[in-house]
Amino acid sequence: MTEPDFHQLYALAGSTFTPGTPVNDRDLFAGRLDQLSKVSDAVMQLGYHAVLFGDRGVGKTSLSNVISAMKMGGRDLATCKVTCDASDTFSSLWKKAFQDLSVITVQPAFGFGQKDSVGTISLESNISENASPNDVRVVLKSISEVTDVLIIFDEFDRITAKAVTGLMADTIKALSDSAIRSTILIVGVAESVDSLIENHASVERALVQVALPRMSKGEIGQIIDKGLDRLGMKVGKKPREELVTLSQGLPYITHLLGLHVARAALLDARLEIAENDLGDGIKTALDQWQQSIKSAHYKAVLSSQPGNIFQQVLLACAMAETDDFGYFTATSVKAPLRSITGKDYDIPSFSNHLKEFSEVKRGKIIERVGQTRRFRYRFVSPLMKPYVVMKGFSDGLLNRESLTAS
Numbered sequence: 001m002t003e004p005d006f007h008q009l010y011a012l013a014g015s016t017f018t019p020g021t022p023v024n025d026r027d028l029f030a031g032r033l034d035q036l037s038k039v040s041d042a043v044m045q046l047g048y049h050a051v052l053f054g055d056r057g058v059g060k061t062s063l064s065n066v067i068s069a070m071k072m073g074g075r076d077l078a079t080c081k082v083t084c085d086a087s088d089t090f091s092s093l094w095k096k097a098f099q100d101l102s103v104i105t106v107q108p109a110f111g112f113g114q115k116d117s118v119g120t121i122s123l124e125s126n127i128s129e130n131a132s133p134n135d136v137r138v139v140l141k142s143i144s145e146v147t148d149v150l151i152i153f154d155e156f157d158r159i160t161a162k163a164v165t166g167l168m169a170d171t172i173k174a175l176s177d178s179a180i181r182s183t184i185l186i187v188g189v190a191e192s193v194d195s196l197i198e199n200h201a202s203v204e205r206a207l208v209q210v211a212l213p214r215m216s217k218g219e220i221g222q223i224i225d226k227g228l229d230r231l232g233m234k235v236g237k238k239p240r241e242e243l244v245t246l247s248q249g250l251p252y253i254t255h256l257l258g259l260h261v262a263r264a265a266l267l268d269a270r271l272e273i274a275e276n277d278l279g280d281g282i283k284t285a286l287d288q289w290q291q292s293i294k295s296a297h298y299k300a301v302l303s304s305q306p307g308n309i310f311q312q313v314l315l316a317c318a319m320a321e322t323d324d325f326g327y328f329t330a331t332s333v334k335a336p337l338r339s340i341t342g343k344d345y346d347i348p349s350f351s352n353h354l355k356e357f358s359e360v361k362r363g364k365i366i367e368r369v370g371q372t373r374r375f376r377y378r379f380v381s382p383l384m385k386p387y388v389v390m391k392g393f394s395d396g397l398l399n400r401e402s403l404t405a406s
């Protein structure tokens, strides 16, 4: 058997596990069957449009990439994707959308032996600086006589102009009422969906709402398997389980860890990931984490008091059970805190810690909502939670057993 080219595999790992980039390759896309089928149903059914929403980093852009590359019921589908930004207006969004779409025109030739002349017309010019939903409808109607169209507006929550949501809701309504074969897919965080539907109740019927939750353990496992498969690598049951647990349902973390853990093994000229690669991989991943998250964590747990338990409480928060919206309660912090410290703390002995995490002096890394005795808490940045867990693991506050038991 020839020796594997470890240098080449090291490079390939970087294009297989891509923490900074959405997936564009169907073969590396894992799970999400339910959400894929809901969105593609909306695309195929006349009169329906869709919104895809979820926390940062759960895989919204990746899913919309896969959708736009799918064949819908064997029909041709022209897709265009707009990444919204803070400066966008209703007109600028549709100009961007139509930049990517052009219609091929055929002028029949006069006379025998002459060829038809073929040209393209860009649709962008049909949209003026203050275009209305009806202008958009007219353009889409003309394209949809030639092909079905899917227009994706990603990062919809970044738009600041208030009027855009109402105009977009009117456009969806207009397209849906006149049965035009075009689908709009809006992608963003949950709040952006609320604002789209709020005050525009009539659009709700035409809109399929698809929530993208954290990934299940099975789906996270698939990301690892597909990636390692491409690299011709293997991982034992235990380190695989730990990778899944550390990911906390966030595919971003799986890619980050997958990359560094695979590379740790490759550097040692091995194709099988061993348990100690995990520790090395975590160290590199922690190092490369966004600086803002690292310093916020440092500020949150800083204390000059010996024996203080700020880091332990924060770690327990990161491991506490949450509701569908990511909120946890003080009660749910108790069990993980016990498994981390080996002691039974009652709520009053750490409720002040929770309060301080939501205050300026500890960087407000946790938000607190509700009233006394019924407070609920949530990490402000979804990337903080896995950082806290990994840091705790790396600092020895969390052993392998309590990690996998969480």
Ligand SMILES: Nc1ncnc2c1ncn2[C@@H]1O[C@H](COP(=O)(O)OP(=O)(O)OP(=O)(O)O)[C@@H](O)[C@H]1O
Pocket (backbone or CB within 6 Å): 018, 019, 020, 021, 022, 023, 028, 029, 030, 031, 032, 055, 056, 057, 058, 059, 060, 061, 062, 063, 223, 250, 251, 252, 255
């Ligand atoms: N189904 C999936 N299979 C494999 N990897 C995935 C999947 N979904 C997301 N990822 C990976 O997770 C990371 C985050 O994905 P993505 O950028 O699509 O999330 P997002 O929700 O659009 O994030 P943001 O809110 O920052 O825009 C990327 O590294 C991507 O490769």
Ligand SMILES: [Mg+2]
Pocket (backbone or CB within 6 Å): 022, 060, 061, 062, 154
């Ligand atoms: Mg995205």
